[in-house]
Amino acid sequence: MSDNQDLRIAVLGVGIMGADHVDRITNKVGGARVTVVNDYSLARAEEISALTPGSRVVVDPFDAIAAEDVDAVVLATPGPTHEKQVLACLEAGKPVLCEKPLTTDADSSLAIVKAEAALGKKLIQVGFMRRFDHEYTQLKDLIDSGDLGRPLVVHCAHRNPAVPNGFDSAMIVKDSLVHEVDVTRFLLDEEITSVQIIRPSANSLAPEGIQDPQIAIFETESGRHVDAEVFVTTGVAYEVRTEVVGELGSAMIGLDVGLIRKTKPGNWGGQITPGFRERFGQAYDTEFARWIKAVKTGAGTGNYIDGPGAWDGYAAAAVCAAGVKSLETGQRVVVDMVARDSVAGA
Amino acid sequence: MSDNQDLRIAVLGVGIMGADHVDRITNKVGGARVTVVNDYSLARAEEISALTPGSRVVVDPFDAIAAEDVDAVVLATPGPTHEKQVLACLEAGKPVLCEKPLTTDADSSLAIVKAEAALGKKLIQVGFMRRFDHEYTQLKDLIDSGDLGRPLVVHCAHRNPAVPNGFDSAMIVKDSLVHEVDVTRFLLDEEITSVQIIRPSANSLAPEGIQDPQIAIFETESGRHVDAEVFVTTGVAYEVRTEVVGELGSAMIGLDVGLIRKTKPGNWGGQITPGFRERFGQAYDTEFARWIKAVKTGAGTGNYIDGPGAWDGYAAAAVCAAGVKSLETGQRVVVDMVARDSVAGA
Amino acid sequence: MSDNQDLRIAVLGVGIMGADHVDRITNKVGGARVTVVNDYSLARAEEISALTPGSRVVVDPFDAIAAEDVDAVVLATPGPTHEKQVLACLEAGKPVLCEKPLTTDADSSLAIVKAEAALGKKLIQVGFMRRFDHEYTQLKDLIDSGDLGRPLVVHCAHRNPAVPNGFDSAMIVKDSLVHEVDVTRFLLDEEITSVQIIRPSANSLAPEGIQDPQIAIFETESGRHVDAEVFVTTGVAYEVRTEVVGELGSAMIGLDVGLIRKTKPGNWGGQITPGFRERFGQAYDTEFARWIKAVKTGAGTGNYIDGPGAWDGYAAAAVCAAGVKSLETGQRVVVDMVARDSVAGA
């Protein structure tokens, strides 16, 4: 397509995050517009479409994907629907930006990796937005510069003030820890080979029956150690922190979120970002801007993505599967994952 | 104009900053494109235009302003050319985003304020980009929330590692301190009534004959105190800091620019932003995105700006004129400025 | 006296600070003990003496100074009584650690400087305890190392949450700003030549009639600039901050007082030291330990002090006198002070 025309996007799933994406495409990021809105709730789809001039509601998600006035698809639907929807995008030959998880289990993710590889085009980008965050990209650049020497150890903390109703212990692994899985793979450029989930004495303020906090221990291919505290009912704020310890030095991001240092009776400090939208708004904007640009120029190269792809979605699913297994026993579980070079074109 | 069409912009002056703006409009901010490039150096204009598909060079700045394929104008030309160029925009009825200063003296700025007021439309926005910076907007919000109580004192520091050849003592006032003038007016919502420039023992590493650093003391209408250290040959980095001290607490921004906290042999800390483009890149992006949107919707309301206007340019010029006068004597100089309500429509 | 015997000390004035010093000598600093306690309130003296085994009350301050079982004197009496008490110490040939101010005006301080100089012994130390604070000594060492290059500008902030009843505008100069006077002289190693007190719109929460905050501007012999915000009714905490800006870099102390970084719902940060005892407790301990040691070894050298002496007390008094004068007019006042080498032995 021409670089001068707007990319026409269908957004499937317009809950909080999908609606954010509609707004992002419409008002913040240039070069694209939302032409089709879809949601399992028709009322919700109509509500969001009404706020989006030039868009229409399509009731069936597969019709939305196939629609003539749709050049590319954004999936913000629930995880269990992703598999079929992503495959439909592949079939239609349409680029898709799929919110994590790619699918809810490693097998179906692998099937998608293989289907895309067979197609010979990179059509699938997975929404690990932290790779577009200023702090994480700075940290990655610092590691790659060699300034810290070889990284040996990574410490992560991922804290949410609260979680929605129905959140359970396995979702802490699959919905929260999955970000630390991708951050680890992004920063260290290698796969995670085993996972152990340690289950400390649980937060008495967490909903009954949830194991929270959890401590995850990753080992990577070259033997590096990563630990990640995931604590999703802190009551405090949205805190995301990563420290990399290398042979020549260490570096930390996420310590002081919020730029104002305020001094009031009895204390100094600053505000913490209340939620992921405030913390990662810039990352989402950048992710979308770069994806739209990649899609527009993809015809020439067969590469319609600029960010994590299907393989990254599969790797995350495989590691999380091991994590969920470890959650039952607290013991180390080896990640079950095919070698990348066993899938030609992945 | 229609919200669906790209705004067509002429950029006049494509030195470092103007070229940044061309890139910003072309690649970062949606909804607009550069159709005309102009510079007093034809070669430079051609170089930048060649990088900008869809643009052409127009040799004469007034032809550029008047061109049919130009909906709005960005002025990044030298200060002394602003007066005539802004007036030409008014005459053509075209919105203009004019880099500071509006003009180089208070009288000509006031003439522009009056000309625009007579026209009955807000066409002129002045490029005080700090008003769009996340830190400054957070600080402004904090003040307006009442959380700090009534602000009584503001401390500013503005440090550059180095200045271009030919920079002189008065330019420290007119090119650097002018930002603190606007920040003061923005944060405190009132005018500055007197200025004193204190001239400490000068930096021996500064070019011969430059009074650097300078300490400016502002008094505002309601008697608040602002001091600003301006030091433009520190050899260190680009540092911009503001602290507001109120009746109930204080707050500071600009302390830790650079988000990574790095630990290496012997020390901890982080990088400082080397220059204004790194420090205020986000602010410029936001400024342009909001201006483009305002211009597109201006026909309905007669208001084509979303940010500081001609009056703010005039007020800054009046305060800087007092500053330059004080620079000669070191004594307090009362700002000579008309009352805003004496200019109907300003 | 022998290094193995305890130094016997009379403490005159056992209000909050004097009582602290009694406790300091008795329980924290080795090598000395309090043998005599004196206060204008006999009851108070008896109360403190009762807590101090081995001490007795002496009703008259001059008897206390002259007492046989007193080797050295600590003065924590009100400022107006200092002159006669210090002169009595000189007459008795007894070392004295005099809390600031040395005296309440420059003339009487100069008289004491001359009296001590005539004696040919350094018997008088003045209690500018910041010179013993870890942060200030580190900053002084950093300046002296040349790492920052020649210091050009110093910014100070001195904030108290509240002041005692009866505190007035002049006391802000003489009791609070006096510390910034001494810090300036200590860090820059030169005299202050002029003072201007700027009087911003006052804190509406301050007691009626007090000019608070005040901004002091010092010029030093070599033309350096120092500004100091003194704000003694902030309602917040005890905050003391100093930034030195040199030709090669800058450094700041006092930013994050309190070592724990705490994260609670909505914010991160730490506690601020509530008062001067918490902030400068270590400095007082070190000051006393070093003074006691100096007194014990003074007989050999005629030097019984290890810290600021009578001249420093005089210089501070002269600068504060100019400050009080400036407070009336807001104008710059030249400091009236004799040259140090005009007083042989000062």
Add this chain to the structure above:
Amino acid sequence: MSDNQDLRIAVLGVGIMGADHVDRITNKVGGARVTVVNDYSLARAEEISALTPGSRVVVDPFDAIAAEDVDAVVLATPGPTHEKQVLACLEAGKPVLCEKPLTTDADSSLAIVKAEAALGKKLIQVGFMRRFDHEYTQLKDLIDSGDLGRPLVVHCAHRNPAVPNGFDSAMIVKDSLVHEVDVTRFLLDEEITSVQIIRPSANSLAPEGIQDPQIAIFETESGRHVDAEVFVTTGVAYEVRTEVVGELGSAMIGLDVGLIRKTKPGNWGGQITPGFRERFGQAYDTEFARWIKAVKTGAGTGNYIDGPGAWDGYAAAAVCAAGVKSLETGQRVVVDMVARDSVAGA
């Protein structure tokens, strides 16, 4: 003994740390003096004694303990000699401040616990100096205040720039990690029940054959989780950090060691403490001052200690023994430790 007389101390072992203690007693902490110096190197003992007026060298450590002019003993000898020397102190009825470890294995430590319990007096204090450090005591106070809610997770980092020749992997557990063992027990007020040592890919700059860094995972009686990175060849500085995550908030100490924030070309930040003497000098001073005072008043109560005792030394030895075992396999090892109430009087 009388509170007015100096406590007479024998210092056994005057290497770097023992010599520091001699200096501390002689010059920094009041109320005590070193009368006897002992070292396995006679030359070293004579060198240190010569610097210490009033002291003499005693060649045999047991003669030193038994000497008539010795009221109390400081042990800074190598760990393997502690057992017999501590027992000799018990036999002589003399208070002893024993540098960690109490002994080098859990069995001998338990034997000492029992011997002291049988005596019915608390004569043994173990040198876990962090309990006297301002940061740790503030953190402990914060936990005990309930402000963070119930602590669930603790993260520790312990980094040394380098280690002495001959340091091996097990010593990382017994000499470095032992501090985190005691910090955990101090902060959480309960015993550690299992230890796992994770062995990441080792630092290529570490001496051949050393497993460095190590990650220790502790579980406590009530199921809390503690992780500790111990990395003793960072080449960077001495860094000690602890974060406590509770049900209502979290707190961290040790982040910004060094109080000056310096800005130089390209970066901001501060110095890191180069070694443990700089970092914990205050803690050692406070530890000694309080111990001396406790010894002086012990006769009345039978309690000659003010800090961690023999039981704390035993508990640390038992946890470290499990750690050394885990170091071989990387697996979790349950701590083998008797119940405290099984030893009457412990």
